[in-house]
Amino acid sequence: MSGIVITITSGKGGVGKTTTTANLGVALARRGKRVACIDADIGLRNLDVVLGLENRIVYDIVDVVEGRARLRQALIRDKRLPELQMLPAAQTRDKTAVNPQQMIKLAADLRADVDFVLIDSPAGIEHGFRNALAPADRVIIVTTPEVSAVRDADRIIGMVEAAEKPKPQLILNRLRPGMVKRQEMMSTEDVLEILAIELIGIVPEDENIITSTNRGNPVAFDEKQQAGAAYGRIAQRLLGEDVPFMVFQDNSTFLARVQNWFRNPNGGGGA
Amino acid sequence: MNWFDSLFRRKPPSAQVAKSRLKLAIQIDRSNLSPELLDMLQEDIVRAISQRLDIDRDGMKITTERGEGGQRLIADIPIKNVRAKAASSE
Numbered sequence: 001m002s003g004i005v006i007t008i009t010s011g012k013g014g015v016g017k018t019t020t021t022a023n024l025g026v027a028l029a030r031r032g033k034r035v036a037c038i039d040a041d042i043g044l045r046n047l048d049v050v051l052g053l054e055n056r057i058v059y060d061i062v063d064v065v066e067g068r069a070r071l072r073q074a075l076i077r078d079k080r081l082p083e084l085q086m087l088p089a090a091q092t093r094d095k096t097a098v099n100p101q102q103m104i105k106l107a108a109d110l111r112a113d114v115d116f117v118l119i120d121s122p123a124g125i126e127h128g129f130r131n132a133l134a135p136a137d138r139v140i141i142v143t144t145p146e147v148s149a150v151r152d153a154d155r156i157i158g159m160v161e162a163a164e165k166p167k168p169q170l171i172l173n174r175l176r177p178g179m180v181k182r183q184e185m186m187s188t189e190d191v192l193e194i195l196a197i198e199l200i201g202i203v204p205e206d207e208n209i210i211t212s213t214n215r216g217n218p219v220a221f222d223e224k225q226q227a228g229a230a231y232g233r234i235a236q237r238l239l240g241e242d243v244p245f246m247v248f249q250d251n252s253t254f255l256a257r258v259q260n261w262f263r264n265p266n267g268g269g270g271a
Numbered sequence: 272m273n274w275f276d277s278l279f280r281r282k283p284p285s286a287q288v289a290k291s292r293l294k295l296a297i298q299i300d301r302s303n304l305s306p307e308l309l310d311m312l313q314e315d316i317v318r319a320i321s322q323r324l325d326i327d328r329d330g331m332k333i334t335t336e337r338g339e340g341g342q343r344l345i346a347d348i349p350i351k352n353v354r355a356k357a358a359s360s361e
Contacts, residue, residue, distance in 0.1 A: 147293050154297045183284030190290045194297060 003034075003111040006118050006238070007136035009160075011152030013123030015144045016173040019209060019218075021120035022050040023228075026220035027235035029084035034114040036075065038106070039089035040132040041122035042097055048088045052216020053078065062090035065102045071109050080221070085114070095127045100134035107135030116238070125159060133160065139168035140200060145175055145186040153195055169200040171234065176205045178250040188245075201234035203227055204248045302342060309333050316346055325352040 008021045018041075025037040038061065039047035048054040056076045059069035064087070071087075078084040087110075090097060103119075110117045121132030133139070139160050143153040153170075160168050172188055179185035188202055206227035212219040220231040226248065233243045250256055282288075313333045320326055327349040334345050 147289050147296070150293055151296055151300065155300060158301070180286070183286045186286050186289050186293075190286065194290070194293055 003036075003114045003117055004137050005107045005111065005135050006116060006138045006140060007121055007132050008118060008140045008142060009121035009129060009132060009156055010123065010142045010149070011125065011156040012143075012149045015142050015149045016203075017123070017142050018046050018050050018120050019213065020140070020142050020171055020173065020203075020231075021047060021118050022218045023220035023231040024235060024238070025051070025084055025086075025116075025118050026081065026218045027223075027231045028116050028118075028238065029078070029081045030220070030232075031235055031239065032083065033116055033239070034083050034085075035116045035118060036085045036087060036110050036114045037118045037120065038087045038110075039120050040098075040103070040128060041120060042089045042128065043091065043094045044122065045089040045091045047086060047120050048076075049216060050213055051078065051084075051086055051218060053086055053088075054216070057088045060088045060090040061106070062093050062097045064106065065098050071106070095122065095131065098131055100131055103131045104135045125155065129156075129159075133163055133165065136165055139165055140171055141168045141195075141197070142171045142173050143191065143195075144173050145180075145188075145191055150186070150191055150194060157195060157197060167197055169198045170195060171201045171203060172199065173203045174205045175202055175248065177248040181250060199245070200237050201230060202245060202248070203230045203234075299342075304335055304344075309335075312344070313346075316348070320348065324350055327351050 006024075008017050008024070010017050018039075021037055025035045029035045037047060037051070039045055040061070041047075042062065045060075048057060053076050059074035061074070063069040064071050064074045075085040075087055078086070107117055107119075117135075119132045119136065122128035141153050141156055141160075143149045157168055170192070172191055175188065176185055180187045188199065192199055204226055206219070206225065208219050208222075208225045209227050212222075218231075219225055219228040220235075222228045223232045230246070233246070236243045313331065316333070317326065317328060317331070330349040332345075332347040334347075336343055336345055
């Protein structure tokens with residue numbers, strides 16, 4: 001059986017593409033799927049630190065493409081989760097070091113060995129994005145409920161369609177239920193009405209994402225946390241399960257923080 | 272804003288403002304006429320009008336504007352000399 005290639009992209013930078021890629025990789029691998037995450041952001045490598053694998057890099061994507069290393073040599077296997085592997089981006093080259101044909105070839109080679117290939121796309125609409133999009137069977141767009149991120153997401157959706165890829169699916173990231181309730185943040189429904197694509201997940205703003213990333217320990221390892229559970233549900237949807245969308249609790253009030261602390265004294269407040 | 276809001280100087284919720292601004296911005300993004308298309312339109316207009324009027328090509332401006340009634344194309348074309356061309360065409 002051949003693996004599925006999923007490209008995670010957004011247009012705008014800083015909305016959580018890399019965090020999403022890392023956590024979906026972990027969540028899928030925890031469900032026994034063989035996963036390879038590719039960092040396609042050449043020159044601005046980051047997936048390695050988010051996954052906590054930065055100390056084990058020997059070869060990178062450009063070494064593979066240019067024949068200095070075999071794919072299997074360059075892939076780093078996660079010791080915590082042997083089903084999960086990562087192919088790092090090159091740090092000293094730029095995005096033109098790889099072209100879309102090479103990405104298609106690379107993905108084809110990986111497909112043979114894994115169930116999922118997750119490609120972490122760079123921000124923007126240029127060369128790096130084209131590279132990340134070229135081999136995609138499916139595309140996931142990450143956005144936050146902010147005007148700039150949603151507007152860029154709309155542009156990207158247009159480009160994904162122009163590239164004749166299947167209609168992308170949406171992850172709404174960093175939703176703050178308390179703000180939505182006060183009508184000071186666009187709701188999931190608002191964003192979906194504007195973008196008119198299928199929702200595959202909602203990830204609430206959660207301080208645990210920052211603290212877990214600080215440690216190189218993606219939050220998806222701990223599905224007792226709100227955000228970790230959210231990634232778990234997205235993984236299940238990717239596996240074809242019909243999982244209902246959660247209604248998130250508002251963690252921003254004082255009472256919620258106190259309740260949260262009793263539930264999870266070590267995990268931080270969670271906003 | 273309704274009378275109640277304006278009485279208490281209350282602004283509409285920011286989420287609602289975000290949504291309506293976004294809708295407009297995206298509508299423009301999706302339908303934007305490219306600079307190449309505008310250049311081509313300008314050439315067509317120059318060709319058509321120059322048959323009857325002597326116009327100032329360098330002073331000419333083609334823009335688009337979006338308002339309540341949708342998008343419109345605005346051509347601002349300075350006329351150099353009406354009589355010269357009108358006479359020569361007879």
